[in-house]
Amino acid sequence: MLRFTLPDGSCKEFSSPISVAELAATIGTGLARAAVAGRVDGKLVDLTTLLETDGAVEIITPSSPEGLEIIRHSTSHLMAHAVKELFPTAQVTIGPAVADGFYYDFDYERPFTPEDLVAIEARMEEIAARDLPVARQLMGRQEAIDWFLAQGERYKAEIIADIPADQTISLYRQGEFMDLCRGPHVPSTGRLKVFKLTRLAGAYWRGDSRNKMLQRIYGTAFPDKKALSAYLTLLEEAAKRDHRKLGKELDLFSIQDDAGGGLVLWHPMGARMRQTIEDQWKQAHREAGYEFLYTPHMANLDLWRTSGHLDFYRESMFNPMTVDEQAYQIRPMNCPFHILVFRSRIRSHRDLPMRWAELGTVYRYEMSGVLHGLFRVRGFTQDDAHIFCRESQIETEISAILDLTLLTLRTFGFEHFEVNLSTRPEKSVGSDEIWDKATTALRNAITHHGLDYCEDVGGGAFYGPKIDVKITDAIGRKWQCSTIQLDFNLPERFDIGYIGEDGARHRPIMIHRALMGSLERFFGILIEHYAGHFPLWLAPVQAVVLTITEAHNDWAMEVGQKLRAAGLRVETDLRNHKVSYKIREHAMRKIPWLLIVGEREQAEGAVSPRDRHGKELGLIPLETMLQRLLEESANRT
Template sequence: MSPENIRIQLPDGSVREVPKGTTPLDVANGISPRLAAAVVVAKIRPLTTATTESTATETGSEDAMYAAHESGERLVDLSAPLNEDVALWLLKEDAPEALKVVRHSAAHVMATAVLELFPETKLGHGPATDAGFFYDFYREKPFTPEDLEKIEQRMAEVVTRDEKFVREYEPREQALREFKANGDFMKQHFVEKFTKDGEQVSLYKNGSFVDFCRGPHVPSTGRVKAFKVTNLAGAYWLGDEKNPQLQRVYGTAFYNKKDLEAHFKHLEEIKARDHRVLGKQLDLYSIQEVAGSGLIFWHPKGGIIRKTMEDWMREECLRRGYNLVFTPHIMKRELWKISGHDGVYSKDMFPPMELDDAEYRVKPMNCPGHILIYKSTPKSYRDLPARYAELGNVYRFERSGTMHGLLRVRGFTQDDAHIFCTPDQVKGEIEACLDFAESVLKTFGFSEYRVELSTRDPNKPGEFFGTADDWAHAEGALQEVLVGRGLSFETFPGEAAFYGPKIDVKLVDVLGRLWQLSTVQFDFNLPRRFELEYVGEDGERHQPVMVHRALFGSVERFFGVLIEHYAGAFPLWLSPVQIGLVPISEKHHAYAEQVKQKLEAAGLRVELDLRNEKMNAKIRDFTLQKIPFVLVMGDKEAASEAVSVRTRGVGDQGSVSLAEFITRTQGLLESKSPTL
């Protein structure tokens, strides 16, 4: 091969020899002009001769190519010159990474529009997000709703101009001088933070607009075809309330107007399911500001659902060999120093309290308490595994502005369990925890989930307790279980807990949203820090290992997800009121009371409406409360010991004997059917 040429390996395994400086767009044009028109951005990975030869013998499937050799992959502009051997992917609109590039480019289009309309504005940063993009601006005068409309209109003009996104470089010192001279204090900060002395600074230009940015971007502003400026929020510079307040303008972008319209329709569905709105409408819970932010008050109807959830969880724990324990809400600060939380986790804990004999802290988690229970009596290998489960209240110092209804709170109930076992038992215990997690999801009506493995970042060993060998063993154990179960998973280096790696199981709700709830964690650190022991079969003392697991995650968060998943129309077994009774007139009250007694004797939760209201008004009110069954009773029903059944989502289903209705309903309860 000529020294002036490089190798380009394509997803099908074929290799092309091209001149240095060839761009991904050149390669796309060489394959097909149609491909060149469709491609959005490129992904590359440095390619050695060895990997070229080995991957050429593989199946050649695109999925395999994407999965292989993930390290070193990066997105680049279609106009980026290629000067080394690389594997190349030309990403079209069906690639998830491509949409984020479009959204990042839309953020630049927004910033262009803002500076053209309001030239006194200073720029922060404008990343893509899972839902769209935002850009932070500093401007003394607040933006108005009318300003947002003007920004969107000017963005449309910038798109029409079809300005090319051009990447340029200049010396760091020159970039700093220019940003400082223009008063761009945020850009100056970003250059100082993300570049080093002597480096070239990456800038992107479109028209007269220039931004410090690493890219990549779509070829031109004309590729940002469908967008919308959505809302405005405040944000302190660097998240510090002592710094200037910025104006964060949000937007979203898609490939076409059809996808954009579908997105806003999806948002309307989400809004209709908002657990904060439904929680108030259905009288399930409240947050009382006089008591404090992020603290949940469970109302009677919400309390019934909570009891049902917790009863199921406790019964399952007992059935699966757990022992139920309870630990105090506050403990001495010294305990949290031993565990390491007082140092590593301190910013997320409430401040210490001075009491008579020592400093105390409210617990952010239950594990040290369970460790003390384990340590209170000598243990033999015959006692292991020891499984302790607790639905324990914990408290974490969430910052104001981060709390969100039931989903992000300061006080919550964690369905925590800690399993103390021998190293030989740990894989079986992790396997059993995953079985339990799958049972939780299935029982509560979730059929789909995603799995993530969080590991240590080897480049930041100071953030994680324990040796590299410990971490390799722990991570290997979790990975082996996942592979053995045939579960696909994504690995996230650096996202482990400070004491060990973890598996996160994220459920997918009816709207396709991911929720982080269940977690299973391997811990070799806390047993060492607390000097835990058991006497082995050899008569010697050994250190156990721990498995942490939470399956609801927290009762509050899981409840919030349930509200939104079911839009408040809970399945029969979870509904706080399962049956509403509507006597047609006052003369039917006595029969309605008899029906109520029989239903309650059968274990059903019933509400009888004896108000002096018309029948249709009573039915409407029960319907608004999303009650599964409404039973109407008149002369005919009273004479034949029957009820006229109205089923949620179905309507009037006619009369049926009360005995038959009770039998059918008890069957639904026992099955825990998620459909009613």
């Protein structure tokens, strides 16, 4: 008797082995129809897999993340099948499911065109309609290599040669098309109904720029049409929020060839916002017990030799320049300077912890092809800080940093956090003891904040473990900004120390941390998060006073002055235009409040506010509106 435990805890018993599909059918016809694969004792398998021993079995449908991934993976095979039918000499390479779809890389004698994409998609529909069974089969290693070589598929043969000897080689056949694959896959091509090819791109074989450039076709697939159209809507929404577009429309910043790629020019409206962000940042840091440093943008190359950056960070650094026959380096990091400040005198254990912050502008060489608006630039300002502390202070300091991090991120409207702890990699400096202690301290600090976290084992830098925090924006995209990083290396290299209670010299622990990461990038994220509709406290112009006719200019100017005197960023628009014209213009600038001033308002010392959603509040005394604006600004909502 065979016993299978289902996820709900119930059991099914059978006298002889049955397939996953058959098991699904005994549970329900709906489930059997939706099933794309099964999970047996934690392992994903095909529906055709025979269940021959007792175990925990789960039926996978497209509504689960695993099921969706299988659909996408199978769709990538469907695409490869279509490509091989249309372009028989194209070689297939790899085609996995990825975050929001799938891709497949091909080697073909000419570039694919957008028209090819249309033809491929049409052929995919056709093959799906043929409803070909997708069957798994095992093959001997050499047999598989020979088979693929006979088909002219050299990449597949290469892949097989690299598969560890203890793994079996499995292939999936659908009609004439056979592909090397671990699986599992949907049982037949007819199960793939909703898909779309999205773009063409180049991609190196195995992601290595020394290898041949292949052609990658991206696509996506969903369980149903509704999910696909929701995804396409999300893409449209993201395009509307694109910070490069909004940055231009709202006149916030520019990046110009005349200055150079990846170098950001902050225009007055963007600079106002940056000042607001910096003010907030400074205030929070003062309250958290930080001091501020200002350090140079370049330094003698020897400093970077001592820090080790010249060895392990060189490819991200600009070339040195010569000054008085000495080599100088524009800085890619701030930390060596903070170390120099620490080392400038003898430090006592009583001085620790020392928390030093700097909005430090750094310059890093990024390959021209990766530059991207404010997200990937060559010159940017880090909200950097370095904490020098004793080993025993690590946990409290990390905990305080996490407090400050969450406070800061919440201030900017981010509520969902994803925390990642990266631990010791194989190649690293520092003793086992210090790594253990530090990693435990980081873990404790995270759990004390009640945060869920993932551990990336071996994912830390060679010089210390770290915590990364990801935020989720208004349309669900994740961004990593904050990072908290322990460093057992730099204090060593610069031989810094403090005098302990015992009178002996001890090595301090150094913590690097950034909350927003790069001000430029964070600004870009904010623009997209708010879609340009900044909350009042951030908005570069908080209100515009606009007149009906020039008869109301005096009152409008008085209103403007009073609001500005209260610290609000307010413009007056006295132009001789229709109100509707002026409203349209300021609405497009996404100004939070428009204060209309005409006959009645002037007579009663009032304004008629209109909010950014077009809601009119009617006549309100100026003083009342002033208080309301101040309150809204202070609440940061």
